[in-house]
Amino acid sequence: MTQVITGNVKKLRLDFLNVRNTTSLIFEPISIEDAVMQSDSFGSTPNWHIAHVTWFFQKILEKYKQDVVDNSINTDYLNSYYQRYRKILPKSDRGKFPRPKVSETLKYRSLIEDMFLKFLDNIEKNNSLVRNMAYDVELANQHEMQHQELLVYDLQHYFQRFEDPKDNYEPKITKKARSLIDDADIEHDMVRISGGIYDLGFSGDYFCYDNEIPEHKTYLNPYQIDTYPVTNREFIDFIDSGGYQDYRFWLSDGWDLVKEKDWKAPLYWQKIDGDWYKKDFRGLNKVPANEPVTNVSYYEADAYSKWVGKRLPTEAEWEKAASWNEDLKRKTMYPWGDDFPFDLNANLLESWKWAPGPIGSYPQGRSHYGCHQMIGDVWEWTSSEYVLYPGFSSKFSEYTDKWAINQKVLRGGSFATPRLQIRNSYRNYFKPHERIPFSGFRCARDLLQQD
Numbered sequence: 001m002t003q004v005i006t007g008n009v010k011k012l013r014l015d016f017l018n019v020r021n022t023t024s025l026i027f028e029p030i031s032i033e034d035a036v037m038q039s040d041s042f043g044s045t046p047n048w049h050i051a052h053v054t055w056f057f058q059k060i061l062e063k064y065k066q067d068v069v070d071n072s073i074n075t076d077y078l079n080s081y082y083q084r085y086r087k088i089l090p091k092s093d094r095g096k097f098p099r100p101k102v103s104e105t106l107k108y109r110s111l112i113e114d115m116f117l118k119f120l121d122n123i124e125k126n127n128s129l130v131r132n133m134a135y136d137v138e139l140a141n142q143h144e145m146q147h148q149e150l151l152v153y154d155l156q157h158y159f160q161r162f163e164d165p166k167d168n169y170e171p172k173i174t175k176k177a178r179s180l181i182d183d184a185d186i187e188h189d190m191v192r193i194s195g196g197i198y199d200l201g202f203s204g205d206y207f208c209y210d211n212e213i214p215e216h217k218t219y220l221n222p223y224q225i226d227t228y229p230v231t232n233r234e235f236i237d238f239i240d241s242g243g244y245q246d247y248r249f250w251l252s253d254g255w256d257l258v259k260e261k262d263w264k265a266p267l268y269w270q271k272i273d274g275d276w277y278k279k280d281f282r283g284l285n286k287v288p289a290n291e292p293v294t295n296v297s298y299y300e301a302d303a304y305s306k307w308v309g310k311r312l313p314t315e316a317e318w319e320k321a322a323s324w325n326e327d328l329k330r331k332t333m334y335p336w337g338d339d340f341p342f343d344l345n346a347n348l349l350e351s352w353k354w355a356p357g358p359i360g361s362y363p364q365g366r367s368h369y370g371c372h373q374m375i376g377d378v379w380e381w382t383s384s385e386y387v388l389y390p391g392f393s394s395k396f397s398e399y400t401d402k403w404a405i406n407q408k409v410l411r412g413g414s415f416a417t418p419r420l421q422i423r424n425s426y427r428n429y430f431k432p433h434e435r436i437p438f439s440g441f442r443c444a445r446d447l448l449q450q451d
Contacts (some may be wrong), residue, residue: 038095043154165284229292254299281354298432313444335367346376380438388428414438
């Protein structure tokens with residue numbers, strides 16, 4: 001193991017404190033009654049989320065031989081899927097066993113936080129931070145960030161079941177979204193991107209997940225890609241044209257789901273007096289025409305793409321459109337460059353908008369090729385299967401490795417993704433039928449040589 005500078009401990013400590021505070025901000029408005037409810041087997045109860053991420057920090061402490069004080073709190077229900085920790089509560093049962101109790105979970109969080117801060121203090125004092133240890137600590141921080149987003153998914157899904165628009169999650173911090181470009185000035189174009197060899201994957205010196213590396217070469221044919229994600233207005237055109245009734249646009253499994261589940265529109269949409277409405281964190285409102293469509297499955301994204309005469313991009317095509325800067329002759333960490341995300345270039349969790357922003361809201365976030373809103377707002381489905389890159393080596397077993405089957409890659413993050421989580425190379429993955437994530441898409445098209 002390679003020694004790294006002790007100064008890294010200060011950042012790890014700051015990230016730890018920030019991520020724990022953000023989780024508390026999200027959890028505090030939730031009542032005890034709502035905190036133990038599981039609305040779908042896809043998700044978990046809010047109480048389970050905040051207890052599980054604390055359990056993960058406990059496992060890091062135990063890995064490095066830290067004495068975890070017996071806190072008399074039963075943590076048997078908190079293992080998500082790690083076989084090496086033995087007892088696993090099935091995901092679908094998390095709402096049936098609301099343990100620890102909410103009061104116990106809050107006590108547990110406080111106890112482990114104190115122990116983890118002392119652990120970091122000792123590392124700094126003894127100048128004993130090594131690279132593998134730093135990765136594990138950062139992974140624990142990142143793991144909680146992932147659950148912040150999952151918690152927001154679950155809150156959206158849980159509260160939309162109540163017809164009363166006022167019976168809703170009320171965030172502690174909310175900031176108003178605004179469009180910086182007049183809708184009339186927005187052109188829904190495609191940009192051309194040259195083909196050739198592209199180095200796919202993470203190439204920086206910062207933290208990344210092991211499924212983002214190693215960087216490796218892949219060949220791309222020339223292609224076009226949308227400058228903006230597909231909007232609600234555009235998707236309504238697909239609905240109105242009979243897209244959900246025409247099997248020709250659908251993959252076989254998707255068409256089976258359309259019929260079985262009676263899909264007629266994206267998740268959460270409902271028809272009221274001839275218009276589409278949706279209840280989200282802003283209440284019950286008419287679906288905003290100029291926002292990116294969200295809560296659509298891979299099947300719906302693929303069907304729309306076929307209907308419009310295009311296709312979904314591969315993850316390599318998506319990443320090049322977001323990352324490659326022809327002037328610099330290199331990739332950048334984010335579409336706009338290497339500077340950390342902030343409110344003027346991306347709509348992420350700490351923007352506290354609680355919804356996608358209208359297209360055109362973040363001109364400073366566009367990529368070198370002119371693609372807008374590739375980071376934040378909505379995750380974007382790609383046509384790529386989630387597989388591990390050639391030469392993959394696990395840094396934390398059972399985290400990213402065992403899921404590489406029957407899932408599609410999504411890129412870019414959503415309005416619920418924490419800023420420290422996301423970058424151009426980040427690979428999310430979900431099963432193609434899933435609609436609860438804040439997932440949208442943009443289209444691509446092959447660029448023939450004569451074009």
